[in-house]
Amino acid sequence: MTLLKLNNVTMRFGxxxxxxxxxxxxxxxxxxxxxxxxxAGKTTVFNMITxxxxxxxxxxxxxxENITGLKPDIIAKKGIARTFxxxxxxxNLTVLDNVMIGVHLHLKSSLFSxxxxxxxxxxxxxxxxxxxxxxxxxxxxxDFAYEKAGSLPYGKQRKLEIARALATxxxxxxxxxxxxxxxxxxxxxxxxxxxxxxxxxxxxxxLIEHDMKVVMGLCERILVLDYGVTIAExxxxxxxxxxxxxxxxxxxxxxxx
Amino acid sequence: MNKKKEQLLTLIFVxxxxxxxxxxxxxxxxxxxxILNLGFIYVILAVSxxxxxxxxxxxxxxxxxFMAIGAYTTSLLILPVSQKEMIYLIxxxxxxxxxxxxxxxIALLLGGLFAxxxxxxxxxxxxxxxxxxxxxxxxxxxxxxRVIANNIPQVTNGALGLKGVPEYTNLWWSAxxxxxxxxxxxxxxxxxxxRALMAIRENEIAAETIGVNLTYHKVMSFTISAFFAGIGGGxxxxxxxxxxxxxxxxxxxxxxxxxxxxxxxxxxxGTIISAFLFNFTLEYLRPIENGFSLIFFSxxxxxxxxxxxxxxxxLLVILFKxxxxxxxxxxxxxxIAQIKNSLISRTSEGGEL
Ligand SMILES: Nc1ncnc2c1ncn2[C@@H]1O[C@H](COP(=O)(O)OP(=O)(O)OP(=O)(O)O)[C@@H](O)[C@H]1O
Ligand SMILES: [Mg+2]
Numbered sequence: 001m002t003l004l005k006l007n008n009v010t011m012r013f014g015x016x017x018x019x020x021x022x023x024x025x026x027x028x029x030x031x032x033x034x035x036x037x038x039x040a041g042k043t044t045v046f047n048m049i050t051x052x053x054x055x056x057x058x059x060x061x062x063x064x065e066n067i068t069g070l071k072p073d074i075i076a077k078k079g080i081a082r083t084f085x086x087x088x089x090x091x092n093l094t095v096l097d098n099v100m101i102g103v104h105l106h107l108k109s110s111l112f113s114x115x116x117x118x119x120x121x122x123x124x125x126x127x128x129x130x131x132x133x134x135x136x137x138x139x140x141x142x143d144f145a146y147e148k149a150g151s152l153p154y155g156k157q158r159k160l161e162i163a164r165a166l167a168t169x170x171x172x173x174x175x176x177x178x179x180x181x182x183x184x185x186x187x188x189x190x191x192x193x194x195x196x197x198x199x200x201x202x203x204x205x206x207l208i209e210h211d212m213k214v215v216m217g218l219c220e221r222i223l224v225l226d227y228g229v230t231i232a233e234x235x236x237x238x239x240x241x242x243x244x245x246x247x248x249x250x251x252x253x254x255x256x257x
Numbered sequence: 258m259n260k261k262k263e264q265l266l267t268l269i270f271v272x273x274x275x276x277x278x279x280x281x282x283x284x285x286x287x288x289x290x291x292i293l294n295l296g297f298i299y300v301i302l303a304v305s306x307x308x309x310x311x312x313x314x315x316x317x318x319x320x321x322x323f324m325a326i327g328a329y330t331t332s333l334l335i336l337p338v339s340q341k342e343m344i345y346l347i348x349x350x351x352x353x354x355x356x357x358x359x360x361x362x363i364a365l366l367l368g369g370l371f372a373x374x375x376x377x378x379x380x381x382x383x384x385x386x387x388x389x390x391x392x393x394x395x396x397x398x399x400x401x402x403r404v405i406a407n408n409i410p411q412v413t414n415g416a417l418g419l420k421g422v423p424e425y426t427n428l429w430w431s432a433x434x435x436x437x438x439x440x441x442x443x444x445x446x447x448x449x450x451x452r453a454l455m456a457i458r459e460n461e462i463a464a465e466t467i468g469v470n471l472t473y474h475k476v477m478s479f480t481i482s483a484f485f486a487g488i489g490g491g492x493x494x495x496x497x498x499x500x501x502x503x504x505x506x507x508x509x510x511x512x513x514x515x516x517x518x519x520x521x522x523x524x525x526x527g528t529i530i531s532a533f534l535f536n537f538t539l540e541y542l543r544p545i546e547n548g549f550s551l552i553f554f555s556x557x558x559x560x561x562x563x564x565x566x567x568x569x570x571x572l573l574v575i576l577f578k579x580x581x582x583x584x585x586x587x588x589x590x591x592x593i594a595q596i597k598n599s600l601i602s603r604t605s606e607g608g609e610l
Contacts, residue, residue: 050466052462052466071465071470072462072465072466073465073466073468073469073470073471076465076466076467076468077468081466081467082466084462084463088460088462088463089459089460089463090455090456090459090460090463090464091459092455092459093452093455093456093459097452097455100449100452101452101453101456101464101467101469102467102468103449104449104450104452104453104456104467104468104469105467105468105469107449109449111445111450111477114444114445114448114449114450115441115444115445115448116444117444121448124449125448125449128449164467165467167467168467168468
């Protein structure tokens with residue numbers, strides 16, 4: 001089943017075409033990678049899917065529903081969650097609060113019953129709390145629940161951002177350079193972690209990554225962007241040996257060289 | 258500490274507060290009672306502004322405007338009919354205001370309600386935009402309210418203002434509403450909705466990508482803030498007994514803002530202390546405006562010198578204590594128990610040495 005579909009989506013900023021006729025059909029349950037040199041338009045693709053930008057041309061479908069131009073919070077409610085290239089945690093709040101906010105969108109109690117602490121709200125809040133603590137334990141952040149998010153070491157901040165995204169109970173998880181700034185050992189752990197996520201949380205994963213070890217070790221299929229244009233698509237081996245891709249990355253024409 | 262014990266402590270605290278208020282209302286001199294009343298009213302104003310500014314991260318300069326709405330609404334609804342006939346010199350007051358006279362509490366709540374409605378009307382279009390337009394929009398709004406108050410004499414009595422507003426505000430009302438305000442806002446910020454507000458303050462983009470509806474939550478915070486500002490304005494009107502458009506100039510918003518910043522953005526305990534500190538200092542510094550002499554030189558009579566003192570205090574807080582006078586400390590029974598325990602363990606450790 002196709003979970004997410006982009007039909008030749010284009011994003012222009014003034015005269016700059018950041019993403020040009022981007023095509024994608026993401027199958028439920030797969031781990032898809034998006035790679036490409038700096039400024040290729042990868043993050044822009046995520047920003048369009050999550051509603052931060054509205055595409056200049058054409059549409060995005062999630063579970064066969066047109067979500068083009070919807071606001072980010074609505075898209076989150078429909079089941080798409082993401083992390084950011086430059087981590088965006090709620091630094092002054094605790095690790096637990098960061099995750100509990102992720103569950104807020106499922107809250108049914110009204111503001112009124114929240115202020116009066118009516119039984120319905122108290123019950124819901126308790127279940128939010130239990131869910132969040134469980135989630136933190138599953139990602140091995142349970143010991144840090146009451147520390148400020150901003151005080152966590154870098155690797156744990158990345159993990160927390162993923163946990164927060166999972167708290168929204170998404171069907172599709174977008175990860176923007178999850179291994180950025182990690183050492184080889186940490187990124188190997190991350191590969192295992194992400195694979196576990198997919199199986200345990202039953203999410204489809206679409207990730208941007210520069211670390212080739214991570215991409216090749218994790219992704220079942222890879223798309224390559226260069227100057228907003230998709231120049232290759234295929235399984236890891238195909239991509240690794242694709243002359244177009246090597247050229248885009250190394251800036252030389254390997255075939256003719 | 259368990260919940261039952263905390264509730265018991267809170268109950269004891271409220272009873273003690275009530276006893277103190279009874280004592281103050283009956284035995285303190287009028288001057289002191291007035292300062293305490295102002296203190297409680299400032300608690301209402303500052304805590305409500307802190308909800309918006311400190312907890313939601315939205316900067317507003319319109320508090321005086323919402324206070325004006327509350328103050329005029331309350332005053333017009335509690336002014337005795339005979340008084341209305343007397344003071345409207347420019348143009349007679351319009352019907353049905355001319356014959357209305359309703360209980361104080363209902364008038365106050367209506368004042369809050371009208372302020373809240375005004376907040377929704379401004380908030381919906383402005384808070385939809387990205388960026389900090391609220392400050393500018395609310396500044397304009399507060400000025401517009403003043404201009405309106407000046408120019409519809411058949412309702413507001415224009416520049417002459419309203420005189421002889423019944424003095425219903427006493428410590429029971431002001432402290433009562435202060436307690437309600439703190440209670441509601443404390444409950445709000447420690448709920449899931451409050452977390453959403455703080456998420457907006459911390460990072461708007463992160464907040465909305467995890468499903469926080471920015472416009473809804475911002476408008477909600479703005480509206481609740483305005484509601485209590487309206488109540489505060491109504492209480493103030495019935496304390497001062499005379500209001501006119503000049504009562505609600507920009508400096509009133511600044512006063513509240515000073516209290517919030519000194520008390521600490523996002524710190525309720527600090528804001529409450531700061532509200533009383535501000536009003537007591539303001540009163541007890543009054544003599545310095547009449548001129549005084551230090552050992553080597555004498556300072557002449559300078560009206561407004563007190564505000565200079567506050568501006569310096571504000572500057573010092575901004576420079577050296579960004580989190581306000583209490584820093585990270587926020588009152589809760591749990592916190593008190595922690596401090597007590599650490600004190601006990603420290604003294605017992607000391608005993609062993
Ligand atoms: N809001 C914006 N306004 C103008 N230009 C933008 C905006 N966002 C992105 N761009 C431009 O679009 C192009 C693609 O940017 P994008 O962030 O998508 O690249 P990327 O592939 O994620 O790069 P990196 O690997 O460095 O993260 C860049 O040239 C960038 O400057
Ligand atoms: Mg990027």
